[in-house]
Amino acid sequence: MRKGISLKVKVSTAGALTKSLPNGQDIIEGETITVQGLLERLITKHGPLMAKELLHQGKLREGLVLLVNGMNVLSLPEKFDTLLKDGDELLIAIIVAGG
Amino acid sequence: MLKGYKGRLLHIDLTRERSNVVQIPEEILRKYIGGRGLGAKLYWDLIPAKADPLGPENIMFILSGPVGGTITPGAGKHVIVTKSPASKGWLDTYSSGRMTPEMKFAGFDGLVITGKAKYPVYVLIKDEKVEIRDAGHLWGKGSFEVEAYIKETFHPECGEICIGPAGENLVNFACINSEFFRQAGRGGAGAVMGSKNLKLLAVKGSGGIQVAHLQRLLDLVLKHHAKFKVSPIGIARHRYGTPLTYNITHAAGMLPTRNFKTGRFERGLGKIDKDGVYHATISTRACYSCPFLACSKFTEVKDGVYQGAKLEGPEYETIGLLGSNLEIESLPFIIKANYLCDDLGMDTISAGNVIGFVMECFEKGILTKKETEGLDLRFGNHQEAITLLERIAYRKGFGSFCAQGVRAMAKSLDRGAEDFAMESKGLEFPAYDPRAGWGTSITYSVTPRGGCHRRAWPPMREVLGGVYPFTTEGKAKMVKELMDDNCVMHSLLVCDFQGKFIPLDTSEFAEYLNAVTGLNYSAKDLYERADIIETLIRRINLREGFTAEDDHLPRRILEESLPEGPPEGKVIGQKNFLKMRNEYYLVRGWDNQGIPTHETLSKYKYDEEPPIKL
Numbered sequence: 001m002r003k004g005i006s007l008k009v010k011v012s013t014a015g016a017l018t019k020s021l022p023n024g025q026d027i028i029e030g031e032t033i034t035v036q037g038l039l040e041r042l043i044t045k046h047g048p049l050m051a052k053e054l055l056h057q058g059k060l061r062e063g064l065v066l067l068v069n070g071m072n073v074l075s076l077p078e079k080f081d082t083l084l085k086d087g088d089e090l091l092i093a094i095i096v097a098g099g
Numbered sequence: 100m101l102k103g104y105k106g107r108l109l110h111i112d113l114t115r116e117r118s119n120v121v122q123i124p125e126e127i128l129r130k131y132i133g134g135r136g137l138g139a140k141l142y143w144d145l146i147p148a149k150a151d152p153l154g155p156e157n158i159m160f161i162l163s164g165p166v167g168g169t170i171t172p173g174a175g176k177h178v179i180v181t182k183s184p185a186s187k188g189w190l191d192t193y194s195s196g197r198m199t200p201e202m203k204f205a206g207f208d209g210l211v212i213t214g215k216a217k218y219p220v221y222v223l224i225k226d227e228k229v230e231i232r233d234a235g236h237l238w239g240k241g242s243f244e245v246e247a248y249i250k251e252t253f254h255p256e257c258g259e260i261c262i263g264p265a266g267e268n269l270v271n272f273a274c275i276n277s278e279f280f281r282q283a284g285r286g287g288a289g290a291v292m293g294s295k296n297l298k299l300l301a302v303k304g305s306g307g308i309q310v311a312h313l314q315r316l317l318d319l320v321l322k323h324h325a326k327f328k329v330s331p332i333g334i335a336r337h338r339y340g341t342p343l344t345y346n347i348t349h350a351a352g353m354l355p356t357r358n359f360k361t362g363r364f365e366r367g368l369g370k371i372d373k374d375g376v377y378h379a380t381i382s383t384r385a386c387y388s389c390p391f392l393a394c395s396k397f398t399e400v401k402d403g404v405y406q407g408a409k410l411e412g413p414e415y416e417t418i419g420l421l422g423s424n425l426e427i428e429s430l431p432f433i434i435k436a437n438y439l440c441d442d443l444g445m446d447t448i449s450a451g452n453v454i455g456f457v458m459e460c461f462e463k464g465i466l467t468k469k470e471t472e473g474l475d476l477r478f479g480n481h482q483e484a485i486t487l488l489e490r491i492a493y494r495k496g497f498g499s500f501c502a503q504g505v506r507a508m509a510k511s512l513d514r515g516a517e518d519f520a521m522e523s524k525g526l527e528f529p530a531y532d533p534r535a536g537w538g539t540s541i542t543y544s545v546t547p548r549g550g551c552h553r554r555a556w557p558p559m560r561e562v563l564g565g566v567y568p569f570t571t572e573g574k575a576k577m578v579k580e581l582m583d584d585n586c587v588m589h590s591l592l593v594c595d596f597q598g599k600f601i602p603l604d605t606s607e608f609a610e611y612l613n614a615v616t617g618l619n620y621s622a623k624d625l626y627e628r629a630d631i632i633e634t635l636i637r638r639i640n641l642r643e644g645f646t647a648e649d650d651h652l653p654r655r656i657l658e659e660s661l662p663e664g665p666p667e668g669k670v671i672g673q674k675n676f677l678k679m680r681n682e683y684y685l686v687r688g689w690d691n692q693g694i695p696t697h698e699t700l701s702k703y704k705y706d707e708e709p710p711i712k713l
Contacts, residue, residue: 014346014373015335024374053331063332065563070350070665074565091350095332095563097599098556099341099415099530 006031007086009038015094016064020050035066035073036080038090054092067091102311103165103615104128109207110713111222111229113295114155114214118229123208124709129618132625133164133208134592135191136632138180141211142189143635144710148642152184152287153269153294155215161198161260161300162209164592168200168308168388170320171611172601173594175199175387177277179260183286185271185449185504186524188640189547190286191589194260195386196278199592201258204304211713212295219267221299223253226306234298239264241442242276249301259301263444265492266293271504272449272527276441280395280411281386284446286526286548287504311617319610320390323601327391333600337383340394341415342376344530348419351562352664353535355424355528357478358455359521362532362661364423371422375430376413384411391597398434404482405431413437413447416552419530420451425458425484432481436488443492449504450491452527454484456505456520465514472497518654524549524645533656535666536561536568540657541578541679544650545693547636553595555581569669575682586629631703634687634695638705647693650680 011026021042028041039060043051055061066073068082069089076082084090100106106128108121123137131137141160150156160180167174177198183190202209205226219234237245242263249259259277266273266289273289274282292298310316327333335343345367348354352362369375376396385393400408413421413433421436422428440447454476460466461476468475474483474497490498500508505527509520521528526549533540538557546554555578561568566577587605588595591612597603606622613619640649660670681691688699700706 012346015339015343016331018335018338061331063330065347067347067350067562070352071568072562072565075567089350091346093347093350094335094343095559095599096336096341096344096347097559097596098552099344099419 007033007084009033009084010089011038011042011092012089013092015096016092017050017053020046020053033084034080035068035082035084035090038084063095065093065095067093101125101128101165101616101618102309103169104133105203105206105208107207108209108211109224109227109229110211110213112214113212113216113220113231113297116231119713120227121211121711121713123711127708127711128165130628130708131632132590132628134162134178134590135180135586136590136628137209138162138178138191139632139635139639140708141711142180142182142639145211145713146182149644150182152182152187152291155295157182157291157294159212159288159291159295160209161202161212162592163199163202164590166611166615167592168203169310169615170316170388171593171615172320172323172391172603173386173389173597174592175389176592176594177202178589178592179275179283179288181288181291183288183525183548184269184290185287185526186549188524188643188645189636190288191548192275192283192285192288193553193589194275194277194281194283195594196258196281197256197387198258198260198277198302200387201302201304203308204306205302206304206306210300212297212300213713215294216296219296219298222297222301224300224302226304237298238267242444243279243442245299246276246279249299253301254303257301257303259299261299262289262292263442263492265444266290267298268492268494268502269293270445270491270494270502271507272446272453273444274446276444280441282441282446284448285551289444310615312614315614316611319614323603323607324390327601330600330602332602333391336394336596336600339373339377340396342413342418343373344415345372345418347562348531348558350664351535351558352661352666353532353558353562355419355530355532357426358424358459358519359528359532359655360459361663362535362666363664364426364428366428367423370428371418371430371433376418379430379434386594389594389597391601394596400431400434403431405435408435408438410434410438410441416530417447417451420448420455424451424455424530425481426478427481427484429481432485436485439485439488443488445488445492448529449527450488452505452521453491453501453508454487456508457487457501459519460512460516465512465516470497520653521655522550523652524649526550531558532661532666533652534661534669534671535664537571537671537675537679538574538578540652540671540676541574541683542582544652544676544680545683547640553585555585557581559599568665571675571679574679575686578683579686582633583626583629586632587625590628590632630687634689634699634703635705637687637689637693637695641694650693652676
């Protein structure tokens, strides 16, 4: 790991962010970061299109779900303030309904 | 008379080769709505307790809903209600196509099929005229050939249902096909149809449907179409269809893998998930009366051993059970196996469970090549899986053993096999492991038709909604709410997906019902009816001899943990399971043995209803 970088978080998508993250994957590197901080980093990195697809009035856009290592962020005790660890995986997905 | 409904059923007696019209009292339609609800009333009144599911005394009800055949979103569904050869109890199984509109255009809310034909027959219904014809030339044929035959010789826009060879051979999980690639898949309704010597039924009507408030109905459709067009959920659904679910369940650790031994299948990512199917897609198709989603994907295999295979699908459930559950990451195999199941007339969910169960038995040495007649049924061996599917449909040797379904196979094998037989009430599990969201353990156990994802879909709350998955707290109430939502949709007979993707809630569905029929129901009125319906279906199963012991799950689900992802190391346990189950009984107004209490029965006044007679 490069100097000054304490963690890498893998971001992938399922049905979401199709314009701002067309290949559906990204790696966010940094030091201590929360889930909310990571969303802000994604917007900084990918610009206004990401902001439009990801957030509405500062909150996760309706119809989207965010899983941290498979757990819904809303099920975690600290929710969007959850501190991420090196190797964590975020899935930003559209709400589905079975099959 | 209420608008939307026809107030009549067409009864066809295959034994006597006669038909007659049966009136449905308006008070029954007001109480039971239609679809599943009307099916419950008909089953209660007309199918004798302890009837042989494959005997002439069993009855098939093919039913529409009050909004069916109109422009209500997703109103192209029909339901087949009968006694299941898999569970030996209640079965409701759903499909889409032109059956519902054409039954209504012919003047009926549904069909009642009784008796057994002396020889293989097919039935043609043109308005009130019924013809029973010799099906000797169709018997033994695959579903696609039969469907093409009737569309060409009867009417290209008829509604039709038919069975493949698996239904003729009474395979326990034979399905009923409609409209090419659409199946009433679960619970073995195809075997019931086969037991009646009925290969095919088609209907064409020349009438219409009266709507109480046409402008209100048009306004609702336009409003919701506008809402859908900007919904990111709807747009993604249109683009990816149901395979998108794979990526969610994989992440959540609930994707069935190696016969539900694990809950993630990394090798499938990019191959059999949303991207795999998206890249194999050549076109899309919408159901009747769905101007919204067109979520069905046509796929084609362009090279390799399965080159040339084409399919409408595969849907997520098939990918989960015939893919990850068998540790097979080959989309071409899944397309080919799905096509075979459709043509032979077998449910892909149960078929995938049966093969997964066999593969685990093979791995454990409970089954060897001697019993499988030379088939090397290791996990991942897709070519042998194809061979087994064909042997099951034609009941050849070991295939006939597998045609019984997982419950009977496990019981026969013994040696601990029942611990990993993934079924409840004889119906094999869909593609969601209950250990990754404990609400699903209630759904799979208490659902009257057995292991079923369509009574309720708890991952909507436990994975997508932020409800903590690994607790018993609040789960019984949550499952009841989800079940009541679906009961309303399945009694109106609209597609589940409209509600979730437009999205629409129950009060909005009530608006559609009121616009079509002239009723003035609220969401509360509909929820009360959902409880009436689910309690009557409970009474049906109790009358068939079911007890609380039948609301159970295999040991693997209750006592083993999954090895990775969020559910890693977490065990539901018998105590937690029974707590949730008892709480579910309680919120339904049933006692601790799952028997509706005197107060509940008095409240719903079942005994004061007029019986329906044929």
